Amino acid sequence: MAEESVAEAFAVAARRWPSEGMPTSPAAWLVTTARHRAIDRLRRDRVLADKLRLLAATTPEVAEAPVDDNEIPDERLELIFTCCHPALAPEAQVALTLRAVAGLSTEEIASSFLVSAETMKRRLTRAKTKIRDAAIPFSVPAGDRLPERLAVVLAVIYLIFNQGYSAPGQAGHLAAEALRLGRVLAALLPGQPEPRALLALMLMHDARRRARLAGADGQDLVLLADQDRALWDWQQIGEAREIIDPITSSRGPYLIQAAIASLQLAEPIDWRQVAALYAELAELTGSPVVRLNGAVAIAEADGPAAALEIVDALDLAGYPYWHSTRAELLRRLGRREEARTAYHDALARAGTEPERRFLRRRIAEC
């Protein structure tokens, strides 16, 4: 049973990958309240959306468009791209998106970031001031700029999802928020495969939500292979697979990740295929974190020695899952002392209580 912890480390690292470079620590994302929000609230409560539109530099066409009370234009896409403009700091992109698109209150977002409401208010105000003073446009980027801008939007949504997913209970509602944002984005950009792929990816991770934590307080991490598959939401998994199956036009990073997530839900898991997809993803992104995940798949397909060689060559000493993955591989190779040291290094960097608890269990077993 302990053999499979690598798989979970790998799954966690896979989810974390797009948020690499985001400065906020996972611990800073705990949320105290879990409440449902509908993105459609934006339609009812358009105050902030309108404000942002006015703050932002509108294109002349939009500015001169006659106002028809019966036909409120759907400006959610413009709003999303404004909130996720690369000229705003990543933490401001996330906060603005949650505030203006998802309709969360400043207080709620503040508690998600574990900062005071006053600090969050300043962060939002600073971002809105920059939108106004630097004339960040309220528009959907033109075709040739769309891919790079869309990548920022997708990363923001996936970051919101991951924070909700890695700290369920406290931040569970952020995962639901991200799923809603993902649905809206996929619907608003029907010609783009990557928003749909991101939605499918989130749906598949979210489908395992009830199975991945156990224990009296729900804080014990259950590894992928040990999860009760009856607790998985198979309807949601089916929906996700229906979304990605017809996509043949491109193989972007989210589609590849969704394909990997789909393979991981199969039994038995085709690790060689997973490793091949990770190789493709690493080629596409150049990310060492992706190579780390690929190494885990190689460990399953070819054994821990081959994987450890790859892992040791990666420059990821600041990344907690590099240490936990190394530790697992060392343990499987019977190098207990080294494994124990690596588990301690991982524990010192672990972001959530379930992860810390899991690592402590492993240390005790070494």
Place this chain on the structure above:
Amino acid sequence: MQYALLIYTKPGTYDSLSPAEREALSLEYYALRDEPGMLGGAALQPVTTATTIRLADGRPLVTDGPFADTKEIFGGYYVYEADNLDQATEMAARIPALRLGGTIEVRPIMGKAS
């Protein structure tokens, strides 16, 4: 809205160019200056010509050198009129200094009525 496109260059990159390359580079900068929306700009002499003034005990203290030893040197700027930040960054991306390892900082210029 007017933007300052502030050009920061890596020390030595210009010196390492051949005379022909320098000539071509200058022509590129002049050509950008003639683009619609370009309102002005200036290229600065090398940083070796810089003089810094501070107040010391209330009196101006004049010293040799730039204000701070940084990895990149402020080399010049354009003033560009654009509808929004995206247009400004698009123009900034065309400045040749980028190809030589330099960086462009885009700053909106304070208006009388903004």
